[in-house]
Amino acid sequence: MADPAGLYDAILTGNAKQAAEVTTEALAANVDPSELLNKYMIPAMDEVGRRFECNEYFVPELLIAARAMKASLELLTPKMAEAGTESAGRVVIGTVKGDLHDIGKNLVASMLEGGGFEVIDLGVDVPAEKFVDAVKEKDGTILALSALLTTTMTMMKTVIEAIEAAGLRQKTKVMIGGAPITQEYANEIGADGYSDNASAAVAVARKLTSK
Ligand code: B12
Incomplete structure (x- = not known):
């Protein structure tokens, strides 16, 4: 089996083929998918971000690293989602308007599905009205918002205000996340839940449905 540590370099250098190969081999050898994710893949994306900040990497490098990350995630997430069956909630x-980052959001969606939730994924760059329309369809829906940019995280407040204006706030729990988001920010904008990672997001969603 190829060393799973090779996944870190494959993502860092944007080698999607190698990322998929190492992932396939590691899964065949029963390596825990969350170990691959937390030990190699997320640290690689963090390093990509660091290099971008230092002007060592530019947008093309970000894009190819993201493509390699996705190639690996496509293989991993079905394994991570295998656990759940009955619907735990909707x-x-x-990802909020103006923001195109979807790797973390997709991961949270897969983990929630794995946790037994019915997940409606509206994609990226989603305007507040679209969130409102989707929430309207069923009472008791949890709304999960993702943002990766300090310039777009403020859209989360806009969405919460739109939910309030539509008279849906009492029936809707809102959870938020993404790299710049903190518990303090969640409190500040009146969100009901926050987590900084995909597995904790499932626990947060469970807690919100049990209230
Ligand atoms: C990949 C990447 C891109 C890719 C995105 C590809 C894609 N399909 O997603 C591309 C190239 C498109 C991109 C573009 C840009 N990017 Co970018 N990008 C990144 C990078 C390197 C990694 C993000 C990532 O995927 N992380 C891995 C995932 C797994 O982590 P995550 O998203 O944080 O998600 C986890 C948690 O946050 C949480 N979570 C996430 N969402 C949610 C939701 C809920 C409800 C919950 C509970 C939890 C939760 O759980 C997830 C899993 O554990 C980050 C650096 C970084 N380390 O974050 C920069 C970064 C976010 N980008 C940045 C910038 C500046 C940009 C651009 C403006 C660059 C430019 N000049 O064009 C554009 C903006 C485009 C736009 N309008 O959105 C900056 C943001 C700076 C800031 N303070 O706002 C960062 C931090 C890089 C940096 N260090 O400067 N980017």
Whole structure:
């Protein structure tokens, strides 16, 4: 079996083929998918971000690293989602308007599915009205918002205000996340839940449905 540590370099250098190969081999050898994710893949994306900040990497490098990350995630997430069966509740998820980052959001969506939730994924760059329309369809929906940019995280507040204006706030729990988001920010904008990673997001969603 190829060393799973090779996944870190494959993502860092944007080698999607190698990322998929190492992932396939590691899964065949029963390596825990969350170990691959937390030990190699997320640290690689963090390093990509660091290099971008230092002007060592530019947008093309970000894009090819993201493509390699996705190639690996496509193989991993079905394994991570295998656990759950019955519906634990309904979640509408999306990345807020102006923001195109979807790797973390997709991961949260897959983990929620694995946790037994029915997940409606609205994609990226989602305007507040679209979230409102999707939430309207069923009472008791959890709304999960993702943002990766300090310039777009403020859209989360806009979405919460739109949900309030539509008279849906009492029936809707809102959870938020993404690299710049903190518990303090969640409190500040009146979100009901926050987590900084995909597995904790499932626990948060469970807690919100049990209230
Ligand atoms: C890959 C990447 C891109 C890719 C995105 C590809 C894609 N399909 O997603 C591309 C190239 C498109 C991109 C573009 C840009 N990017 Co970018 N990008 C990144 C990078 C390197 C990795 C993000 C990532 O995927 N991380 C891995 C995932 C797994 O982590 P995550 O998203 O944080 O998600 C986890 C948690 O946050 C949480 N979570 C996430 N969402 C949610 C939701 C809920 C409800 C919950 C509970 C939890 C949760 O769980 C997830 C899993 O554990 C980050 C650096 C970084 N380390 O974050 C920069 C970064 C986010 N980008 C940045 C910038 C500046 C940009 C651009 C403006 C660059 C430019 N000049 O064009 C554009 C903006 C485009 C746009 N309008 O959105 C900056 C943001 C700076 C800031 N303070 O706002 C960062 C931080 C890089 C940096 N260090 O400067 N980017």
